Amino acid sequence: MDAPYPNMQDLPDLPSESGNDQPIWQALAKKIPSVADRRVLVIHCGDGWFCRHALNGGATAVLGIDTDAVAIQDARAVASSDRLRYRIMPDKWLKLLTGPYDLIVGSFDQSPEELRAMTHVLSALLSPKGQLIAAVAPSKQPIGDDLAVDELISSQLVINRWYQVTDKRLTQTEQLYLLLSSRVSH
Numbered sequence: 786m787d788a789p790y791p792n793m794q795d796l797p798d799l800p801s802e803s804g805n806d807q808p809i810w811q812a813l814a815k816k817i818p819s820v821a822d823r824r825v826l827v828i829h830c831g832d833g834w835f836c837r838h839a840l841n842g843g844a845t846a847v848l849g850i851d852t853d854a855v856a857i858q859d860a861r862a863v864a865s866s867d868r869l870r871y872r873i874m875p876d877k878w879l880k881l882l883t884g885p886y887d888l889i890v891g892s893f894d895q896s897p898e899e900l901r902a903m904t905h906v907l908s909a910l911l912s913p914k915g916q917l918i919a920a921v922a923p924s925k926q927p928i929g930d931d932l933a934v935d936e937l938i939s940s941q942l943v944i945n946r947w948y949q950v951t952d953k954r955l956t957q958t959e960q961l962y963l964l965l966s967s968r969v970s971h
Contacts, residue, residue: 809892810838812920813835813892814838816918817888817890818916819842819843820839820842820844821842821843823844823887823888824845824847824888825846825887825889826907827839827848827850828879828889828890828892829852830856830857830871831851831853831892833849833857833860833861833863833864835849836869837863837864839888840866840868844868844888846868847868847869848872848882848886849871849872850872850874850882851874852873852876853873854873857871857873876899876903879910882910884910884911885910885913886911886915887911887914887916888916888917888918889907889915889918890919891918892919897936897937900919900921900937900938901936904939904942905940907939908939908941914968917942917967941969942968942969943966943967945966
């Protein structure tokens with residue numbers, strides 16, 4: 786079998802109008818590697834803009850999850866595809882997901898301890914060469930020189946790069962850090 790989903794049709798571009806209202810997801814979209822032919826998991830997907838963006842970018846399959854039932858209902862109402870799924874799921878149930886995913890992208894505002902535990906669960910869902918890209922809101926994180934970036938994620942991941950993102954649409958308390966991580970090689 787040449788393609789993982791041989792019966793899938795090429796899709797027209799899915800709606801992406803809400804992207805201008807999504808500065809965090811736009812920042813992530815600018816930093817991610819190509820999503821073409823990759824399985825993508827989107828954590829805290831909100832209205833699904835990034836999910837649609839990934840599918841428009843050639844992702845093989847996208848799963849968007851969020852704890853907000855209304856956001857998931859809205860996302861489902863905007864676009865539908867055999868390659869795009871949404872789930873209403875609390876963070877504590879992430880361990881129920883099955884992988885592997887080539888790319889996991891998420892926006893996180895958990896405490897450092899909660900984020901570390903969550904990324905440990907997510908690291909198990911990554912394919913051997915998979916990547917986790919996290920937008921970490923500093924509202925519960927120390928900012929500046931005190932930020933211990935390597936302590937924010939699971940020891941099963943290594944941070945390849947990180948960026949501080951500034952965007953005039955983000956308030957001072959909504960600044961974020963992007964952590965680009967991959968699995969630790971054994």
